[in-house]
Structure formats: structure tokens, C-alpha cells
Amino acid sequence: MAVIRFIFDGVREMFRGPREYWMWLMALSVVVLFGAWRYSEQLTSGLVVTGMSDQVSWGFYISNFAFLVGIAAAAVLLVIPAYIFDRKDIKDVVLVGEGMAVAAVTMAILFVIVDLGRPDRLWHMIPGIGRFHWPVSLLAWDVLVLSVYFLLNLAIPFYVLYSHYRGKEPNFRLYFPFVVIAMFWAISIHTVTAFLFSANPARPFWHTALLGPRFIASAFASGPALIIITLQIVRKVTSYNISQSVIDLLAIIMTFALQISLFFVGAELFTDFYNEGAHAASIHYLFLGLGGFDSLRAWIWFALALNLIAVVILMIHPLRRKTLTLNIACVLAFIGIWIEKGMGLVIPGFVPTPLGEIFEYSPTGVELSVAAAIWAFGMLIFTLLAKAVIAVEQGKLRYHTKDVKYSL
Amino acid sequence: MRMSRINIWALGSSMARLLSPTDKAGFRTAAASYLPLVTLLFCSALLPANAEESAEPSQALRFEGYPNAPTVSVVPRKDELFFYPCDQCHAAMEPNPEIRPLNAMHDSALEHGRGRIWCTSCHDLENRNFLTTLLNELVDIDEAYLVCGGCHANRHKDWSFGAHGKRVANWQGDRTLYSCPHCHNPHSPAIKPRAPKPAPPVRAGLRLELGIEHEKSAIWDSREEHEDQ
Amino acid sequence: MSNGGSNFDKARRNFLRGLGMGTAAVAARPAWGGETFQDAFADFFQKDYRRMSAEEIAAALERIERKAKSRYDVEIDCQNTPPQQGVVYGYAINISRCKGYRDCVHACVKENNLGRDSQMQYIRVLQLDQGDFDLEHSDHYYDPETVPVEGKHYLPVQCMQCDDPPCVKACPVEATWMEPDGIVVVDYDWCIGCRYCMAACPYWARHFNWTVPEIPAEEMNTNTHYLGNRPRPRGVVEKCTFCIHRTRKGQQPACMEACPTGSRIFGNLLDPDSEIRYVLANKQVFRLKEDLGTEPKFWYFSD
Numbered sequence: 001m002a003v004i005r006f007i008f009d010g011v012r013e014m015f016r017g018p019r020e021y022w023m024w025l026m027a028l029s030v031v032v033l034f035g036a037w038r039y040s041e042q043l044t045s046g047l048v049v050t051g052m053s054d055q056v057s058w059g060f061y062i063s064n065f066a067f068l069v070g071i072a073a074a075a076v077l078l079v080i081p082a083y084i085f086d087r088k089d090i091k092d093v094v095l096v097g098e099g100m101a102v103a104a105v106t107m108a109i110l111f112v113i114v115d116l117g118r119p120d121r122l123w124h125m126i127p128g129i130g131r132f133h134w135p136v137s138l139l140a141w142d143v144l145v146l147s148v149y150f151l152l153n154l155a156i157p158f159y160v161l162y163s164h165y166r167g168k169e170p171n172f173r174l175y176f177p178f179v180v181i182a183m184f185w186a187i188s189i190h191t192v193t194a195f196l197f198s199a200n201p202a203r204p205f206w207h208t209a210l211l212g213p214r215f216i217a218s219a220f221a222s223g224p225a226l227i228i229i230t231l232q233i234v235r236k237v238t239s240y241n242i243s244q245s246v247i248d249l250l251a252i253i254m255t256f257a258l259q260i261s262l263f264f265v266g267a268e269l270f271t272d273f274y275n276e277g278a279h280a281a282s283i284h285y286l287f288l289g290l291g292g293f294d295s296l297r298a299w300i301w302f303a304l305a306l307n308l309i310a311v312v313i314l315m316i317h318p319l320r321r322k323t324l325t326l327n328i329a330c331v332l333a334f335i336g337i338w339i340e341k342g343m344g345l346v347i348p349g350f351v352p353t354p355l356g357e358i359f360e361y362s363p364t365g366v367e368l369s370v371a372a373a374i375w376a377f378g379m380l381i382f383t384l385l386a387k388a389v390i391a392v393e394q395g396k397l398r399y400h401t402k403d404v405k406y407s408l
Numbered sequence: 409m410r411m412s413r414i415n416i417w418a419l420g421s422s423m424a425r426l427l428s429p430t431d432k433a434g435f436r437t438a439a440a441s442y443l444p445l446v447t448l449l450f451c452s453a454l455l456p457a458n459a460e461e462s463a464e465p466s467q468a469l470r471f472e473g474y475p476n477a478p479t480v481s482v483v484p485r486k487d488e489l490f491f492y493p494c495d496q497c498h499a500a501m502e503p504n505p506e507i508r509p510l511n512a513m514h515d516s517a518l519e520h521g522r523g524r525i526w527c528t529s530c531h532d533l534e535n536r537n538f539l540t541t542l543l544n545e546l547v548d549i550d551e552a553y554l555v556c557g558g559c560h561a562n563r564h565k566d567w568s569f570g571a572h573g574k575r576v577a578n579w580q581g582d583r584t585l586y587s588c589p590h591c592h593n594p595h596s597p598a599i600k601p602r603a604p605k606p607a608p609p610v611r612a613g614l615r616l617e618l619g620i621e622h623e624k625s626a627i628w629d630s631r632e633e634h635e636d637q
Numbered sequence: 638m639s640n641g642g643s644n645f646d647k648a649r650r651n652f653l654r655g656l657g658m659g660t661a662a663v664a665a666r667p668a669w670g671g672e673t674f675q676d677a678f679a680d681f682f683q684k685d686y687r688r689m690s691a692e693e694i695a696a697a698l699e700r701i702e703r704k705a706k707s708r709y710d711v712e713i714d715c716q717n718t719p720p721q722q723g724v725v726y727g728y729a730i731n732i733s734r735c736k737g738y739r740d741c742v743h744a745c746v747k748e749n750n751l752g753r754d755s756q757m758q759y760i761r762v763l764q765l766d767q768g769d770f771d772l773e774h775s776d777h778y779y780d781p782e783t784v785p786v787e788g789k790h791y792l793p794v795q796c797m798q799c800d801d802p803p804c805v806k807a808c809p810v811e812a813t814w815m816e817p818d819g820i821v822v823v824d825y826d827w828c829i830g831c832r833y834c835m836a837a838c839p840y841w842a843r844h845f846n847w848t849v850p851e852i853p854a855e856e857m858n859t860n861t862h863y864l865g866n867r868p869r870p871r872g873v874v875e876k877c878t879f880c881i882h883r884t885r886k887g888q889q890p891a892c893m894e895a896c897p898t899g900s901r902i903f904g905n906l907l908d909p910d911s912e913i914r915y916v917l918a919n920k921q922v923f924r925l926k927e928d929l930g931t932e933p934k935f936w937y938f939s940d
Binding site (some may be wrong): 045046048050052054055056057112115117118119121124125131132133136137138139142143185196198199201202203206207278280349350352353354355356357 | 772773774775806812827838839845894
């Protein structure tokens with residue numbers, strides 16, 4: 001069957017390339033294997049090898065999870081201009097963006113799995129044979145929307161690429177409804193993830209209606225930052241044609257999103273500090289320290305500084321159009337939001353505890369290794385998917401009824 | 409309606425005076441002056457008797473527990489009292505009601521009430537095996553709560569209904585309670601401070617960091633410092 | 638709902654015990670974390686408590702007993718006492734009586750087979766300054782020579798057994814729920830250890846087994862309940878169950894029995910003559926974080 005051939009050809013394409021490509025894959029694999037080894041420690045001894053405690057019961061893993069769902073959602077920023085506004089330049093890269101979404105969702109789900117106390121009981125979530133507490137539990141919602149988003153971002157590109165592989169144009173009327181669904185779904189995955197946190201009045205730091213908007217805004221700032229850097233790398237290492245207008249559009253979206261995101265931070269700071277009550281204890285801990293504990297303070301101010309520098313660069317048109325300064329802004333914004341939305345979001349929710357205790361958290365070597373491994377795995381997935389996508393899009397991969405040698 | 413003795417006596421004496429031989433004028437005057445008195449006395453004889461007149465207390469005014477209080481049994485204490493029965497020694501000793509410092513083999517200092525009460529406020533002077541209430545009723549040592557409740561009525565009510573004190577073993581079914589002296593030594597009822605059990609542990613692999621003591625002064629303590637604001 | 642303890646169930650249990658022993662003799666080498674392969678297999682596929690039949694629950698109880706034997710070398714009795722009809726438990730603490738001894742905390746640790754090497758203590762006693770009720774000013778680790786310390790008062794906190802529990806809503810696999818007698822329970826064999834319920838709880842009442850609970854064999858309480866104090870595995874959440882293995886049989890919870898000052902009052906909220914109802918009707922009671930609407934079945938008062 002042609003589909004089998006397509007998959008076979010695609011996979012073969014993924015593992016074919018110049019020496020630099022293989023070195024990249026090897027480097028990522030080493031990190032993955034090292035992290036997997038340390039994860040086995042966690043499986044044998046339990047989560048006691050992490051730095052989490054009853055007081056701070058979510059840590060580095062969930063921090064990365066929250067951040068990565070945002071990256072996954074940002075793929076929609078390519079989908080909307082490509083299909084709704086029918087921009088041809090974006091259409092060329094939308095499949096790469098969807099590949100990034102797949103990688104990001106995979107990473108997010110992996111971060112949840114490594115955080116579980118009993119990953120062997122994952123089947124308990126399967127509706128029917130297990131108990132799936134949907135629609136009441138926000139975590140059940142998150143599992144549902146992430147799984148469907150994963151499938152959507154595999155299925156739609158699969159269909160489009162397969163059509164191109166067969167030398168035809170995909171049937172617009174067939175896949176466009178799914179594209180529309182995927183657009184709304186992207187917003188929903190991140191809104192549901194925000195609701196996961198904001199649904200808890202037990203945690204005043206998270207219990208704000210602003211958390212959903214903050215998540216979307218920071219996702220639309222950090223996502224494009226990653227896509228801009230990635231597309232430039234792709235452009236450099238492959239001969240794939242990526243138009244500068246794509247980068248420009250993403251940079252403008254990123255500018256607006258970062259401005260809004262910083263405005264939201266300002267709104268939070270004002271609301272909590274103007275009449276400071278007990279509900280502000282967490283943000284006080286984060287920004288100013290509390291009771292002599294301040295391990296996150298340096299980080300959050302650093303993150304805020306990075307974001308402010310990034311937004312200033314982006315708001316100055318000549319700097320935004322210049323590749324070097326744009327890249328600097330992207331890196332700064334990415335790191336800044338990763339700190340602010342990762343550890344800067346999850347940990348203060350637990351400090352102080354509902355009984356007023358301040359107990360700090362810092363990730364252990366196991367957590368850092370496993371996290372690095374998951375990021376490497378995500379990059380690996382993206383690399384392999386992008387390799388196949390680009391090969392198809394450049395016309396190098398086509399279905400032939402006869403066996404024909406390909407030229408590289 | 410029964411006649412009081414005084415009224416009967418008054419009636420009788422007034423009737424006797426009426427019937428005693430006097431001069432005609434005196435009799436008539438006596439009769440006239442005694443008539444309102446006799447009427448009054450006759451009427452008052454029809455009224456119910458006065459309480460002050462009775463020798464023992466009226467049934468309705470004797471404490472018989474709180475209405476609707478659950479049935480409870482109380483853990484006895486006699487077996488725990490080394491010196492009980494007290495008559496072993498006190499039967500041979502002359503009761504001395506004078507309030508004075510004591511030098512006895514058992515609890516004799518009284519850190520209870522700041523001088524409002526004395527041994528015989530609770531221990532019956534004549535019969536040392538028993539306690540005594542405010543109304544001088546004898547109370548068995550195992551029913552000490554009746555004595556305590558005489559002054560600590562709110563606490564006694566709470567205890568009767570289970571809002572104070574300790575119930576034994578079960579929450580359901582028959583109620584057995586500990587009597588007051590089980591926890592409160594009546595001669596020194598304040599519960600003495602004792603060492604607490606250990607503080608909570610930290611998860612294996614983590615260390616407890618104690619932060620700085622926050623400013624805990626009550627707002628009235630820091631008022632002087634804020635004078636200039 | 639399940640029920641254990643009928644003659645039929647006992648017969649079944651004996652049969653399964655015999656069957657288990659037979660096959661265990663064959664595959665008796667403990668390998669899967671100390672369990673036989675057969676037990677590990679059955680454990681993996683075990684259904685959640687509310688969907689298990691009486692036989693399945695009986696078999697699960699057997700496995701728990703075998704696991705305790707292999708892991709701690711103790712013979713325990715794991716039961717499944719059902720809730721009593723017409724009973725909903727309520728608890729009240731008289732905070733003017735509490736002196737901060739922590740007798741309740743340690744009695745609970747022993748009674749409920751809590752792991753000794755973690756923060757696993759269902760009850761936490763807070764020391765607060767007189768005139769202050771701000772929990773953020775509380776001291777959890779007080780360790781003076783004697784208690785009560787002059788100028789301080791004490792507040793014990795444990796699971797409030799909320800009537801509208803946020804933890805029950807949070808759980809993605811419905812491993813925690815409120816039983817008919819009001820106790821919020823956890824099926825430790827169903828929990829996946831995501832700890833979302835711990836984030837959702839406003840009273841810090843839920844605790845996690847970061848490692849296998851370390852219980853000294855000689856201190857193991859052998860009178861256990863499936864939903865309560867039977868030895869729990871690693872990687873799952875647990876919490877106070879109002880001593881479900883005791884209270885369903887009419888006994889006081891261990892914390893109440895241990896308290897020397899009689900500060901703790903427990904009983905049936907549906908019984909108008911109970912002590913707890915008297916307290917609610919006659920004392921000025923309050924609940925923690927009342928404004929969150931969780932409807933705790935745990936009150937405080939002072940007098």
C-alpha cells in the first residue's frame with residue numbers, strides 16, 4: 001500500500017543525512033539515554049529522589065509541562081495565517097510548525113508521566129476499563145485535549161504530506177474543518193492547562209481569572225521565539241526555502257504578545273501589592289522573599305529583566321528587523337518566559353502552604369537530568385519529523401510505483 | 409391546702425381570748441378588735457404552707473441532673489485512691505473545722521480557689537469517706553462531679569452532654585465518662601505543663617530550614633513606634 | 638458498594654487463600670518488589686474499589702495481607718467494614734483545651750501505620766501567638782521544654798472530611814471519593830500519584846508516599862481497613878480517614894482517644910443527641926477557611 005511505502009520512505013529519510021546531522025542525533029540521544037538512566041533511579045527508589053515534598057508537591061517537571069503546553073499551542077500562530085489568511089509564505093512552513101507542536105505535546109505529556117508516582121497505573125485513565133473523571137477533573141480535561149491535539153497535529157500534516165508524496169494536492173474540503181478544529185483546540189489546550197491551576201482556591205497565587213489570559217499571552221510570546229530561531233536553523237542547514245516574511249510576521253505577533261504578557265504581570269503586581277493581604281503571600285515570596293526564604297527572587301527578577309529587554313528590542317523596528325538583535329530578543333524572551341511560567345508559576349503556588357508554612361524547593365540532579373532528556377527527546381522528534389517533512393515538501397520524496405533511486 | 413401551725417395556734421389563741429371571761433365592756437371591745445385579726449388568720453389558714461416552715465428541702469428544688477442529658481456511667485476512682493477509705497484514720501481523729509495550715513500524709517496544700525474554699529468545702533467534716541455539696545448533702549467519692557458542678561456549673565453541664573471531659577473507648581453506644589478528678593487533681597486542679605512529643609519530621613532526603621522569626625508583635629505593642637506616622 | 642464479612646465471603650476467602658497458597662508454592666519466589674508474580678499480576682489489573690465485586694475485594698484483601706507479610710514480616714488483618722447506616726461523622730476540637738502536646742499526632746502515626754521517614758503525619762499542630770490567628774505566623778516545629786508555652790495557643794489541623802471536597806473533584810481517575818458516612822477515602826491501589834488532589838486541598842491534609850513507607854514491624858497496627866490504615870504502597874496519596882477501621886465499629890478515632898485533655902469531640906452528626914451536635918448547638922464554633930465553601934465536617938470552638 002502506498003501509505004506503508006510513505007511511512008517507510010519517511011522513516012528512511014529521517015535516518016539519512018550528512019555527518020553533521022548524525023552528530024546532532026547522537027548528541028541528543030546521549031542526553032536522552034543519560035536521563036533515562038537517571039529516571040530508572042526514580043522508578044526504583046520512588047519520587048524521593050526528587051526535591052519535591054508534601055509542602056511543594058509539584059516542581060520542575062510540572063513547571064516544564066506548563067511551559068511546553070504553551071509552546072505547543074503557539075503552533076496555531078502559523079496555522080491561522082496559513083489557512084485563514086491564505087499566506088503562501090506561511091503555508092510553506094506550517095507543517096514544520098505542526099511538527100514542533102507534536103514535539104512539544106510529546107514533551108509535555110512525558111513531563112507529566114515522569115512526575116507520576118505510579119506511571120504503571122496510567123491505564124487507570126482510559127475510559128471504560130479505567131475511570132476517567134471527565135468532565136469534572138481539570139486534569140482529565142488536560143489529558144483529553146492534549147491527546148486529541150497530538151493526534152490532530154499528526155493527522156493533518158500526515159494527510160497533507162501524503163498527498164504531496166503522491167504528487168497531488170490535498171483535498172481542501174476534507175482537511176480544512178480539521179484545521180479549524182485544531183486552531184480552536186490549540187487555544188483550548190492552553191486554557192485548560194491554565195484552568196488546571198486557576199481552579200484551586202486553595203492556592204491563592206493561581207486562583208485568578210487572569211491566569212488563562214496570562215498563559216495565552218506568554219505562549220504567544222515564547223512560541224514564536226522558538227519558531228523564529230528554529231526556522232532560521234532549518235533555513236541554514238537545509239536548502240528549504242523559508243521566506244523572511246514568515247519571520248517578520250512571527251516577530252510582530254511576538255511583540256504584541258510580549259507587551260500584553262508584561263502588562264498582565266504588572267496588573268498582578270499592582271493588584272497584590274496595593275492592599276497586601278494574606279493572598280499576596282506567594283507573590284511576596286516570589287518577588288521579595290518571605291520569612292527569610294528567597295530562593296526564587298533572583299530568578300524572577302532576572303526573568304523580568306530578560307523579558308523587558310526583549311520587548312524593548314522588539315518594539316524598536318530596526319532592531320526587530322535585524323537578524324542578530326531579533327535572535328537575541330527571542331532567546332531572552334524564551335528563557336525569561338520559561339523561568340516566569342515554569343518555576344515562577346508552579347513553586348510559589350505552594351509557598352506558603354495552606355497552613356502557612358514556608359518550605360522551599362530546588363530540583364535535584366535526577367530532575368534536571370530527566371528534564372534535559374525530555375527536552376532532547378523533543379528536539380529529536382522535531383528533527384526527525386522536520387527531516388521527513390522537508391524532504392517531501394522539496395519534492396525529494398515521492399511515491400514511485402517502480403523502485404527508483406533517490407538523489408539526495 | 410393545709411393549715412400552718414402558727415395559724416392554727418393564732419386562731420386557737422384568739423378564739424380562746426374571745427371565749428375567756430372578761431367584763432362586758434372589755435369583751436365587746438376585745439371582740440371588735442380581734443375580729444379583723446381572726447378573719448385574716450382564718451383566711452391565711454386556707455392558704456398553702458410556707459416553705460421556710462418545712463424541716464427538709466422541697467423535692468422540686470433538688471439538683472437531679474440536666475434535663476435531656478444522656479445516660480452516662482462514670483469511671484470509678486476508689487481503687488486508685490491510696491488512702492481510701494478515709495475513715496481508716498479519720499474515725500479516730502477529732503474533726504477540727506478551724507481553717508489552718510495542715511501537715512498531713514496526703515494532699516493538704518490547697519491550690520484551688522485562692523482561699524475561697526477550704527478542705528471541708530468539699531470533704532464532709534463528720535464522715536470523711538464522703539464528699540459534701542453546697543447543700544451539705546453527702547456525695548460518694550466516685551460521684552465527685554456533683555461536688556465540682558456546684559461551683560463549676562457550666563463545665564458540669566458541658567461534661568454531662570459530652571462537650572467537656574473525656575469519654576472512654578467508643579463514640580457510639582453506652583457512654584462512660586471520666587470523672588473530674590481523673591484529669592483535675594481537686595487540690596491542685598491546674599494542669600501542669602509537660603514536654604510535647606517530637607516536632608514533625610521532614611521528608612527523607614530533605615533538610616528543614618527554619619526561617620527568621622517574623623515580627624509577631626501585636627498591633628498594640630508596636631503602637632509607640634508608629635507614633636510619627 | 639462492596640461488603641465483606643459474610644459467611645460466604647469468608648468461605649470464598651478461605652478458598653482463595655488455599656488457591657493462592659497452592660499456586661504461590663509454585664511461583665513463591667518473591668521477585669516483583671517482594672511479591673509473587675501471580676500477586677503482582679493481579680495487583681496490576683486490580684479494578685478500582687467501587688467496581689470490584691465482593692470476591693475481588695476479598696482477594697485484594699488477601700493480597701494486601703500477603704504483601705504486608707513479605708514486606709514487613711507481620712501478619713495483619715485487612716478488612717472492609719462497610720459504613721453504618723444513618724451515620725455521618727463530625728469532629729470538633731476545643732482549642733482552649735488543647736495544650737499542644739502532640740499526643741494525637743503520634744497516636745495517629747502508630748494507629749495508621751504511617752511511614753516514619755517522611756512528613757507523613759496526618760495531624761499537624763500549629764502554635765500561634767495569643768491574639769493571633771494568622772496561619773502564616775504559625776510555628777509547626779515548636780519544641781519547647783514544656784507546653785503550653787506562655788502566650789501561645791495551639792491549633793491541630795487534619796483532614797476536614799469536607800462535604801464538598803475539592804480533592805475529589807480534582808482526581809483524574811476518581812481514586813478518591815466521599816463514602817456515605819462522610820469520610821473522604823482514597824483507593825491506594827487505584828491512585829496514580831499525580832498529586833493534583835494535594836494541590837487542590839486547602840488544608841494541607843493530603844500526603845504523598847515519596848518512598849515505601851518505613852514502618853517498624855513491632856509497631857505495626859494489624860487491625861486494618863482497605864480504605865484506611867493497611868500498609869500503603871509507594872507513589873500514592875493518603876490522608877486521615879477518621880480511623881475508618883475503628884470508627885465504623887463504634888470506637889473513637891486514635892487521636893481522640895490519645896488526647897489527655899479531652900479536647901476532641903467526635904460523633905454522628907445525624908444523631909441529635911450526640912456530643913458533636915450538642916457542641917454545634919451550644920458553642921460558638923467555626924471552621925477553617927469557611928469562605929472557600931468546602932463545608933468541612935471539622936469544627937473548632939473555645940470556651
